[in-house]
Amino acid sequence: MDFKLFKEMLKRILLVTFTAAVLACSAAPKPQQLVEGIPNIKPDEQQSLVCKEIVALIENYNYKKLTVNDSISSLVLDKYIKALDPYRSYFLASDIKDFEQFRSTLDDAFRAGDLSAPFYIFNVYSKRYNETLNYAMAHIKDKYDFNQNDTYVFDREKMPWVTSTAALNDIWKKRVKYELINLKIAGTAEAKNVETLTKRYQNLKSQSSKLNNQDVFQMIMDAFTETIDPHTNYFNPAKAVQFNEDMARSFEGIGARLQLENDVLKISEIIPGGPAFKSKLLNSGDRIVAVGQATGEFEDIIGWRIDNSVAKIKGPKGTKVRLKIIPVGQDMSSKPVIVELIRERIVMEDQSAKKEVKTIESNGKPYKIGIITVPAFYADFKAANAGDPNYKSTTRDVKLLIDTLKNKDKVDAIVMDLRANGGGSLLEAIDLTGLFIDKGPVVQVKDLKGNVEVSSDEHPGVAWSGPFGVMVDRLSASASEIFAGAIQDYGRGIIIGTQTYGKGTVQSSIDLNKLVNPSILQRLASLVQKGAPGSGLTIKGGKDTPQLGQINLTMAKFYRVNGSSTQHKGVMPDITLPSFYPMDKIGEDTETSALPWDEVQKSNFIAVANLAAVKPELVKLHDARMEKSLDYKVLIQGIADMKKRDQETSVTLNEGKLKSERDSLEAKSLEKTNKLRASRGLPPVKKGDKIKKKEDFDFFQDESLRVMGDFIQLKP
Structure with missing residues (x-):
């Protein structure tokens, strides 16, 4: 994301006066929306x-300029149900019929909060999920005939929903x-397999x-926002922190x-380099059973969710x-050791740009080639704005390399x-391009109004002119495509690989707290202070x-300097x-809600x-080279085999047949591996x-x- 563009758009948003919302849900849950037999998870006023x-x-601000209507409601319902039960292994046909009552009403409901x-749908899912697991656990010790010629359908995405609990139980018994067959083929004893x-x-x-309810709300909002477009996303408070740490490639903690x-x-x-490393008091495999702050009592965290413990x-x-x-x-019954650490800012170096040098021979001449691997376009904006001279960024790291x-x-x-x-950061993609071109x-x-703004590298000189x-590959997306497209358009280098992902939209990260009337936030806070049951509100840093989290909202579109959209x-x-990745399943052109390709006028570049x-x-x-390359032939065959396996939806439950199939696949894989190793003198x-790492x-x-x-x- 272009940071300047984000600030400008955020300013525009903040000028808009949002109508103060009535906090209570506009419609109380209907009586038939209570699910028997499980503790129901309920939304709170914050959500x-x-x-x-x-x-x-x-x-008001999504690039598509649409109205949330009945059509979108229908799509959200389908996407939400699929997210919960993609292979139709939990819900019954009667559940799906019941959910039809919401097909054209989710738009109005969401607008009213x-x-x-x-x-309700999630609570039905939770009930079915627990019922199926209970049934499965009750039948692990059954005596099975592993010589029968029956099959297990593991991918039921295109099959009808089952109409009875008995049919659902049959699916789970086969699972x-x-x-058990998988564990048996691996060579472990029956009693151990049952235990495992x-x-x-x-x-x-x-x-x-x-x-x-935060987890459920996140799933609901995922279904909603991804129906609008693939890259408009809501992040609850915990996920917002994680997103921003990933962007900064740093966080504050103990370094583990x-x-x-x-x-x-x-x-x-x-x-x-972190506190845990420098203390020499912690090791991989150590278990943390309780946490205390500088003062006060320890809190036992066994059984806690991982995100709560990490917080x-x-x-x-x-x-x-x-x-x-x-x-x-x-043993877990051992007396715990108490370790005290001072938290520090941790820089995730293993997820930062890195280099290596390899020598190849071409026409009898040796050439040394530097390889710079860039996992993301990252920047620690918080540290940069605070004046930290050593703030983390892709461009700064690559320049040193x-x-x-x-x-x-x-x-x-x-x-x-x-x-x-x-x-990642569009600003970093621009600055990184500037290391290879002399301004432009x-x-x-x-933007939303159709205005086109050209972002340029303003720094004269290049870091590398050779x-x-x-x-690139199918997973190279967004800022990667801007960088690769600019290098190609300028004739600055050669692009090697496969067609990239095709994400040409710009998202602005909007802190929802900045959009809400302070008096409403104050009222929400009072609910927490009073201990309102089920409020589920998230308070940051004891304040x-x-x-409320943040939304990454699609508000603009990328275009290359030649005018073509990515x-x-x-x-x-x-x-x-x-492409090792299936082009028909991965990529923007596989997303039904994706924006189309178009063009703008070519920019003035040389x-x-x-x-x-x-x-x-x-x-x-x-x-x-490819005509003579054994690696190429093996790769092409491997891709074809993978496509064939990807089309399979069932597997045999005959132990002998399954073992024979597995052995055959392993033998073929080993044969290919040794052919390739022989061609390299290994x-x-x-x-x-x-296989040793150096032989990869x-x-x-x-x-x-x-x-x-x-x-x-x-x-030339």
Whole structure:
């Protein structure tokens, strides 16, 4: 997102006076909306308010300029039901018929802040979910005939909803049988398999029991906003924090990655350089059983949701946190060890840009090529605005890497690897482009009113003027496409890979607290202070202001300097490689609610070079290599096999047949692996052997480097 554009749009939004909302839901839940047999999760007043604000924002400021109507209500209902039960394994046909009463009313309900219908649907789902798990657990110890020729249909997306509990139970009994066969084929004893599967289902029930109204509200808003367009998203307060930390590539805490295992919080990784790392008191595998702040009592966190536990452990830098730890290898009944740490700002270096240097040979000549991998276009705006001279950003990191590659490593060319880079900060995409061009337009942005603004690199000079290439794939999106498109339009380098994702829309992150009348927030806060039952409000940092979350609202569209939108079409590479990701299932052109492709006027830019004569030669040399490449042939066959398997919806429950199929697939995979290893002069591996990291082979990267070798020799 362009930060300047965001600030301007936010200013416009804040000028609008929103009508003070009536906080109570406009319609009380109907009697038939009470679900028997389970504790019903209910919406709160905060969520009612947020829902109304989101409807108002979408109707007034979304790029599509639409009205939330009955048609959208119908689409939201279908999307919500599919999100809850994508393979039709929980709901009954009678449930779906019951939900039809809401098909044309969700639009009016959302506008009024009435969330009773989608919460009712969720509570029915929760009841069915627990019923099916209970049934499955009750039949794990049954005696199964693994020699029968029956099948388990695991993908029921296109099948009709089942009409009876008996039919649903039959599906789940077959699922239990399938999971037991899988465990049996793996070679473990029957008693152990029963124990493993029982724990698996118990964990599923445990996690389900921890869901709260924030989780349900998030799912409802996901279904709503994604119906409008794929990239308009609401983030509840916890998810908003996570989104902004991901963008900044930093957070404040102890520097440990955590995971939940059997209701106990476990340290999965210690982040180098953080307080946990420097203390040498914590290790991967340690379990955290209680958390205390600088003063006060410890809180036992066993059985807590992971996000609630993490919220207690994180905190402002410079503050103290105390942890009760069961060290790795010790029994849970052991006496906990108390560890005290001072929180710090943690920079996630492993998710930042990094470099490596590889040497290839082209026409008998060796060339050193620097590879810069950029996982996202990130920027710590908070640190930058606070005047931190060492704030984190993609462009700053890449500039340092280029300096090293150029002055120390003495590379002949550089390749930017943007594979699986889903985008991020548009401002960073502009600044990063500026490292390779000497000033000029980088991207055009068309706003809600049709006004087109050209964003340019204003910094003279380049960090790298030598041969340059950009690797992309189907998951390269948004800011990645702006960067790759600009490099291509300027003739600054060669784009290698597959057609990119095609996300050409601009989202502005809007803090909903800034849109709500302070008196309304004050009233919400008073509900918390009075301990209003079921209020579920989120208070930030002990303050009295409830946090409403944020919405990333689609408010503009990207265009390349040549006038073409990246929306839908993305960026077409100069050298095309096969796509390992299914092009018919991943990409903007597969999204029914996506905005269309269009054009604006070409901007006034001057190309660095004309590569029109070079590209056909590069394609010829690439094609000639592919004709002789065993890797290419294996890859193409692998993609075909994957497509075939992807079309399968059922699996045999005959142990002998299933084992034979698995053995055949493993044997074919091993044969392919050893053929490729032999072609590289590596020894064969046997079934079960682990391939050493240094022996890993990246076909896409290897061919990209060879293209760069050709480019160095052909470059005008």
